[in-house]
Amino acid sequence: MATVEYKGHSFEVDEDGFLQKFEDWNLEWVDYVKDSEGIKELTPEHNKVIEFLQDYYKKNGIAPMVRILSKVTGFKLKHIYELFPSGPGKGACKMAGLPKPTGCV
Amino acid sequence: MAFISSGYNPDKPMEGRITDIGPRHYEEFYPAVIKKNKGQWDYHEIVKPGVLKHAALSGDVVYTVRVGGARLMSVTHVREICEIADKHCGGHLRFTTRNNVEFMVETEEALNGLIADLESRKFAGGSYKFPIGGTGACVSNIVHTQGYVHCHTPATDASGPVKAVMDEMFEYFQSMTLPAMVRISLACCLNMCGAVHCSDIGIVGIHRKPPIVEHDRLDNICEIPLAISACPTGAIKPTKVEIDGKKVNSVAVNASRCMYCGNCYTMCPAMPLASGEGDGIVLMVGGKVSNRISMPKFSKVVVAYIPNEPPRWPTLTKMIKHIVEVYAKDANKYERLGEWAERIGWEKFFELCDLEFSHHCIDDFRDPAYYTWRQSTQFKFTKHIEA
Numbered sequence: 001m002a003t004v005e006y007k008g009h010s011f012e013v014d015e016d017g018f019l020q021k022f023e024d025w026n027l028e029w030v031d032y033v034k035d036s037e038g039i040k041e042l043t044p045e046h047n048k049v050i051e052f053l054q055d056y057y058k059k060n061g062i063a064p065m066v067r068i069l070s071k072v073t074g075f076k077l078k079h080i081y082e083l084f085p086s087g088p089g090k091g092a093c094k095m096a097g098l099p100k101p102t103g104c105v
Numbered sequence: 106m107a108f109i110s111s112g113y114n115p116d117k118p119m120e121g122r123i124t125d126i127g128p129r130h131y132e133e134f135y136p137a138v139i140k141k142n143k144g145q146w147d148y149h150e151i152v153k154p155g156v157l158k159h160a161a162l163s164g165d166v167v168y169t170v171r172v173g174g175a176r177l178m179s180v181t182h183v184r185e186i187c188e189i190a191d192k193h194c195g196g197h198l199r200f201t202t203r204n205n206v207e208f209m210v211e212t213e214e215a216l217n218g219l220i221a222d223l224e225s226r227k228f229a230g231g232s233y234k235f236p237i238g239g240t241g242a243c244v245s246n247i248v249h250t251q252g253y254v255h256c257h258t259p260a261t262d263a264s265g266p267v268k269a270v271m272d273e274m275f276e277y278f279q280s281m282t283l284p285a286m287v288r289i290s291l292a293c294c295l296n297m298c299g300a301v302h303c304s305d306i307g308i309v310g311i312h313r314k315p316p317i318v319e320h321d322r323l324d325n326i327c328e329i330p331l332a333i334s335a336c337p338t339g340a341i342k343p344t345k346v347e348i349d350g351k352k353v354n355s356v357a358v359n360a361s362r363c364m365y366c367g368n369c370y371t372m373c374p375a376m377p378l379a380s381g382e383g384d385g386i387v388l389m390v391g392g393k394v395s396n397r398i399s400m401p402k403f404s405k406v407v408v409a410y411i412p413n414e415p416p417r418w419p420t421l422t423k424m425i426k427h428i429v430e431v432y433a434k435d436a437n438k439y440e441r442l443g444e445w446a447e448r449i450g451w452e453k454f455f456e457l458c459d460l461e462f463s464h465h466c467i468d469d470f471r472d473p474a475y476y477t478w479r480q481s482t483q484f485k486f487t488k489h490i491e492a
Contacts, residue, residue, distance in 0.1 A: 014326075021325045038118035062328040085119060099326050102372045104296070 006032040016090075018100040022057070025097030033095045038085040046083055046095075048073055053096040063089075063098050136197040136209050138167050154281050155237035156216070168216045169207050172223055172235035173246055173271070173278060176204040177254065177264055185226075185234070193219040203246040205239050241281035244274045244429070248299045249291040252310075258367055259293035260310030260384040266418045267291055270308070273422040277429065284436040284445070287429055288393070295366050300394075305442040306425055307389035307404040312365035315358050316378040320346045324354040327373035332356055335368040337470075386411040386421055390428065390454075391443030402443045407455070409465030424460075431458050456487040 001020060004011045009028045012020040017036065019025060030050065034042060052073055056064045066088055070077060077088075084091030089101040114120055132140065142161035149159040157169040175182075186206055190198040193215060199207045208223075210216050226234040239245035247270060250256070252263030270289065277283060290304040294311075301307030323329070333341045333356065340362035346355045356376075358369075370376045388411060392404030411421050428442075435457060436445035446454040455462050468474035 020322075057328075061330045099328060102327070102331070102374065104371070 004032065014100065016094075016100060018094050019097045022097050022099070025054075029097060030095050037091045037095065039083075039091075043083075045075070049075065049080065049083060049088075049092050050096045053092060053098060057096070057098050063093055063101065134197065134199075136167070136195060138165050138211050139209070141165065142167075151241050151281070154243065154279050155240055156220070157240060165211070167209050167211055168213070169209050170216070170219055170223065170237060171201065171205050171207050171239045172237050173233070173239060174200070174204050174206050175264070175268075176246070176249065182234070189219075189222065189235070193222065201239075201246075203239070203248055205246050206235070236275070236279065238279040242283040242285050243279075243281050244277035244283070244287045244289060246278075247271060247289045247291055248304070250293050250298045252293040256293060258296065258371055258379075260295075260312050260367070260379065261293050261308075261386050261413050262415065263291055263293050265416055266308060266386070266421060269416070269418045269422050270425055273426050274429070283429070283433050285439050285441045287432070287442060289425070295368075296371070301389060301392075302403055303392040303394045303401065304404055305390065305392065306428065307392060308421065308425075309387045309389060310384065311387045311410070312367055312378050312380065312384050313410070314378060314380050314383040315340075315360045315363040315365060316367070316370055316376040318356060318358060319375040319377075320353065320355040321348055323356065323373065323375035327375050329354060329356060329373075332369045332373040332376065335372040336363075337366060337368065338362045338364060341369055382412075385413050386418075388421070388424060391446050393441050393443055398439065399441075399444050404443070405451075406466050407458075407460055409463050428458050428460075450485055452485055452487045452489065455489060462489055 001012055001014060004013050007028050009026065011024050011029055011032070014020060017033070019029065030042065034040075039046065049069070052069065053063060056062075056068070064072070066077060066080075069075075069080070069088055069092075073080075075083070080088050080092070084095070086094075089105070093099075093101060112121075135143070138161075142163055142165050145162045147160045147162050149157055152158050152168070155171045157171070158166055159169070160166045186198060187196075190196050190208060194208050194210055197209060199209075201207060208219055210219055220237065223235040223237060224233075228234055247267045249263040249267045250259075252259050252261065252265065254262075254264055270291075271278065274289070277287070287306065288300070288304040289306045289308070290300040291308040292299050292301045292310065295309065297309060301309050329343055333343060335341075340359045341356050342359070344355055344357040345352050347353075356369075356373075358376075365378060367378055370378055387406055388408035389404035389406050392402050393399075394401050408424060411418075411424065414420060432442050432445060435449070436442070440448070449457070454460075468477040
């Protein structure tokens with residue numbers, strides 16, 4: 001497993017750039033990931049999605065279904081893609097520090 | 106090799122981005138005769154194994170030559186297919202839903218030239234590049250999956266066994282002597298990508314050992330509730346384990362409830378279960394998808410375990426050949442393998458095919474299992490019972 005050094009923090013990541021440990025997450029991680037995810041400027045809308053994903057993960061131990069993400073944040077899937085061009089899984093979950101999505105993806 | 110840009114700008118990933126354009130429209134690639142006579146076909150006939158003739162109301166005819174494809178193929182091979190199409194077919198060709206390749210020509214003269222060309226092409230190792238066949242009551246190509254070539258959950262290989270089985274079945278690919286078509290499919294795990302659950306003969310990779318739980322990293326890389334709900338038998342529960350004096354969340358697998366499906370590994374990378382000597386193959390028979398005469402059927406497990414024997418899987422290929430031979434001898438015309446087995450009774454199927462019946466074949470999954478048992482006094486005595 002590779003280790004990323006960024007602004008004095010080190011993050012353990014896998015080959016797809018997902019955090020290996022949720023506890024390693026901090027704001028520097030979001031800043032580090034945003035470039036590779038095609039995001040220029042972090043807006044409050046980005047933060048709203050990231051915060052909700054983290055809350056949901058802490059509470060339930062899983063990432064929310066896309067419909068739940070849409071319903072709670074009020075953002076349609078199209079808008080989520082505008083915020084995170086790689087989509088809610090590869091983009092938003094990676095930035096929020098959640099584990100890599102699994103299954104037949 | 107040096108980096109060569111396609112024009113994509115990683116600093117502005119959304120600039121000039123084209124999306125949602127879908128596939129090309131199929132009409133763009135029609136041969137002229139197909140385009141002209143679309144929806145106006147009168148009848149067709151199978152001229153000989155691998156060669157079809159379609160006649161249109163306008164009087165036009167089109168000959169189709171079907172050749173076997175390995176499915177997994179190099180660009181070099183695709184270019185050779187294109188070269189043949191350029192030479193004989195005006196640059197047109199198509200792939201079938203069983204991954205065979207079809208070349209179409211309009212005259213008998215062109216047909217003979219095409220066939221002679223196709224038959225002359227071989228790989229350096231000696232195997233046919235474009236064997237002609239796969240029509241009528243035959244064994245056409247094997248629908249198969251990724252195996253050890255690309256997937257992370259297989260219990261067997263795909264390309265290897267398919268080559269071994271098709272070598273054994275080759276005479277049936279190039280002839281039309283069976284009572285009806287025999288569809289063979291292979292899936293390398295119980296996900297059953299492809300058509301094994303509805304094929305005359307289905308080859309499926311299985312495990313025989315429960316997953317190994319990597320407690321040290323499970324909670325970090327898995328969503329535990331997903332792993333628990335992935336289990337069809339409820340064998341997984343959440344638990345806490347101590348690692349280096351620290352309590353971490355993990356899961357516990359009840360080995361006596363686990364039937365090694367591997368669904369939990371699909372959801373959770375910290376629960377691997379592949380094993381060299383444990384993994385192997387299940388043989389299923391009797392499925393079909395068409396509505397002809399009888400309704401579509403699922404295939405049923407008849408051999409619970411065949412070991413993996415790379416590179417030629419001799420036990421597997423021998424067993425399949427034997428089943429096809431017995432079916433070819435005993436079934437009526439138009440009768441698919443599943444229809445034949447149901448007509449003579451499964452106990453007779455096992456007897457005729459010399460298959461050992463084990464308790465593994467008896468369904469024990471939830472309420473529907475009951476409906477697969479025999480609630481009747483109607484059966485035939487077989488050598489299985491005498492023994």
